[in-house]
Amino acid sequence: xxxxxxxxxxxxxxxxxxxMEHFKNNPEVEIALVLTNxxxxxxxxxxxxxxxxSHIFDRHEFYQxxxxxxxLKNLDVDLIVLAGFLWLIPKNLINExxxxxxxxxxxxxxxxxxxxxxxDHVHNAVMAAKETEGGITVHYVDENYxxxxxxxxxxxRIDKDDNLEMIxxxxxxxxxxxxxxxxxxxxxxxxx
Ligand code: GAR
Numbered sequence: 001x002x003x004x005x006x007x008x009x010x011x012x013x014x015x016x017x018x019x020m021e022h023f024k025n026n027p028e029v030e031i032a033l034v035l036t037n038x039x040x041x042x043x044x045x046x047x048x049x050x051x052x053x054s055h056i057f058d059r060h061e062f063y064q065x066x067x068x069x070x071x072l073k074n075l076d077v078d079l080i081v082l083a084g085f086l087w088l089i090p091k092n093l094i095n096e097x098x099x100x101x102x103x104x105x106x107x108x109x110x111x112x113x114x115x116x117x118x119x120d121h122v123h124n125a126v127m128a129a130k131e132t133e134g135g136i137t138v139h140y141v142d143e144n145y146x147x148x149x150x151x152x153x154x155x156x157r158i159d160k161d162d163n164l165e166m167i168x169x170x171x172x173x174x175x176x177x178x179x180x181x182x183x184x185x186x187x188x189x190x191x192x
Pocket of ligand 1: 016
């Protein structure tokens with residue numbers, strides 16, 4: 001029986017795309033569902049392109065009901081992967097998937113993490129702090145923003161004249177390179 005991943009994303013979904021490409025035609029693993037809080041998220045188009053079903057939800061559904069959990073359980077999802085998902089994961093979902101929710105963050109945590117620290121906000125903060133290195137962190141998710149156990153970190157160099165686009169690009173390259181392979185390693189170890 002195939003092991004199944006659900007991806008949560010709020011925006012463009014370039015990391016989600018890399019995961020879709022990585023697991024396409026994989027005999028052991030499939031991406032069963034893409035979920036988003038944002039009806040305009042480009043990740044929905046990407047899911048469509050790969051013929052992966054998607055689900056759009058609102059705050060009420062996510063925080064006040066068990067509907068998302070029921071959906072994930074019905075689809076027999078083994079691992080939840082956050083790929084640019086911006087809402088805090090509620091406790092009931094964490095309790096249902098202990099050690100089975102993974103996030104990627106565009107900085108070397110614990111620096112530049114926490115509420116409001118996502119996407120360009122992170123890169124701008126890194127620039128403002130005149131950091132000479134940027135990086136990424138893949139980590140398990142707990143009920144606080146960006147605080148679960150770290151799984152993997154990688155760094156890139158920031159040159160003096162790097163602008164926001166350059167920093168973003170370097171970070172994204174690292175994310176695209178490593179996230180699918182790390183998720184692959186994690187899901188392989190899950191017994192079904
Ligand atoms: C990624 O850089 C990811 O690390 C970041 O959002 C971006 C999503 O890009 N996540 C966070 O900031 C979480 N705090 P994508 O939609 O192109 O994959």
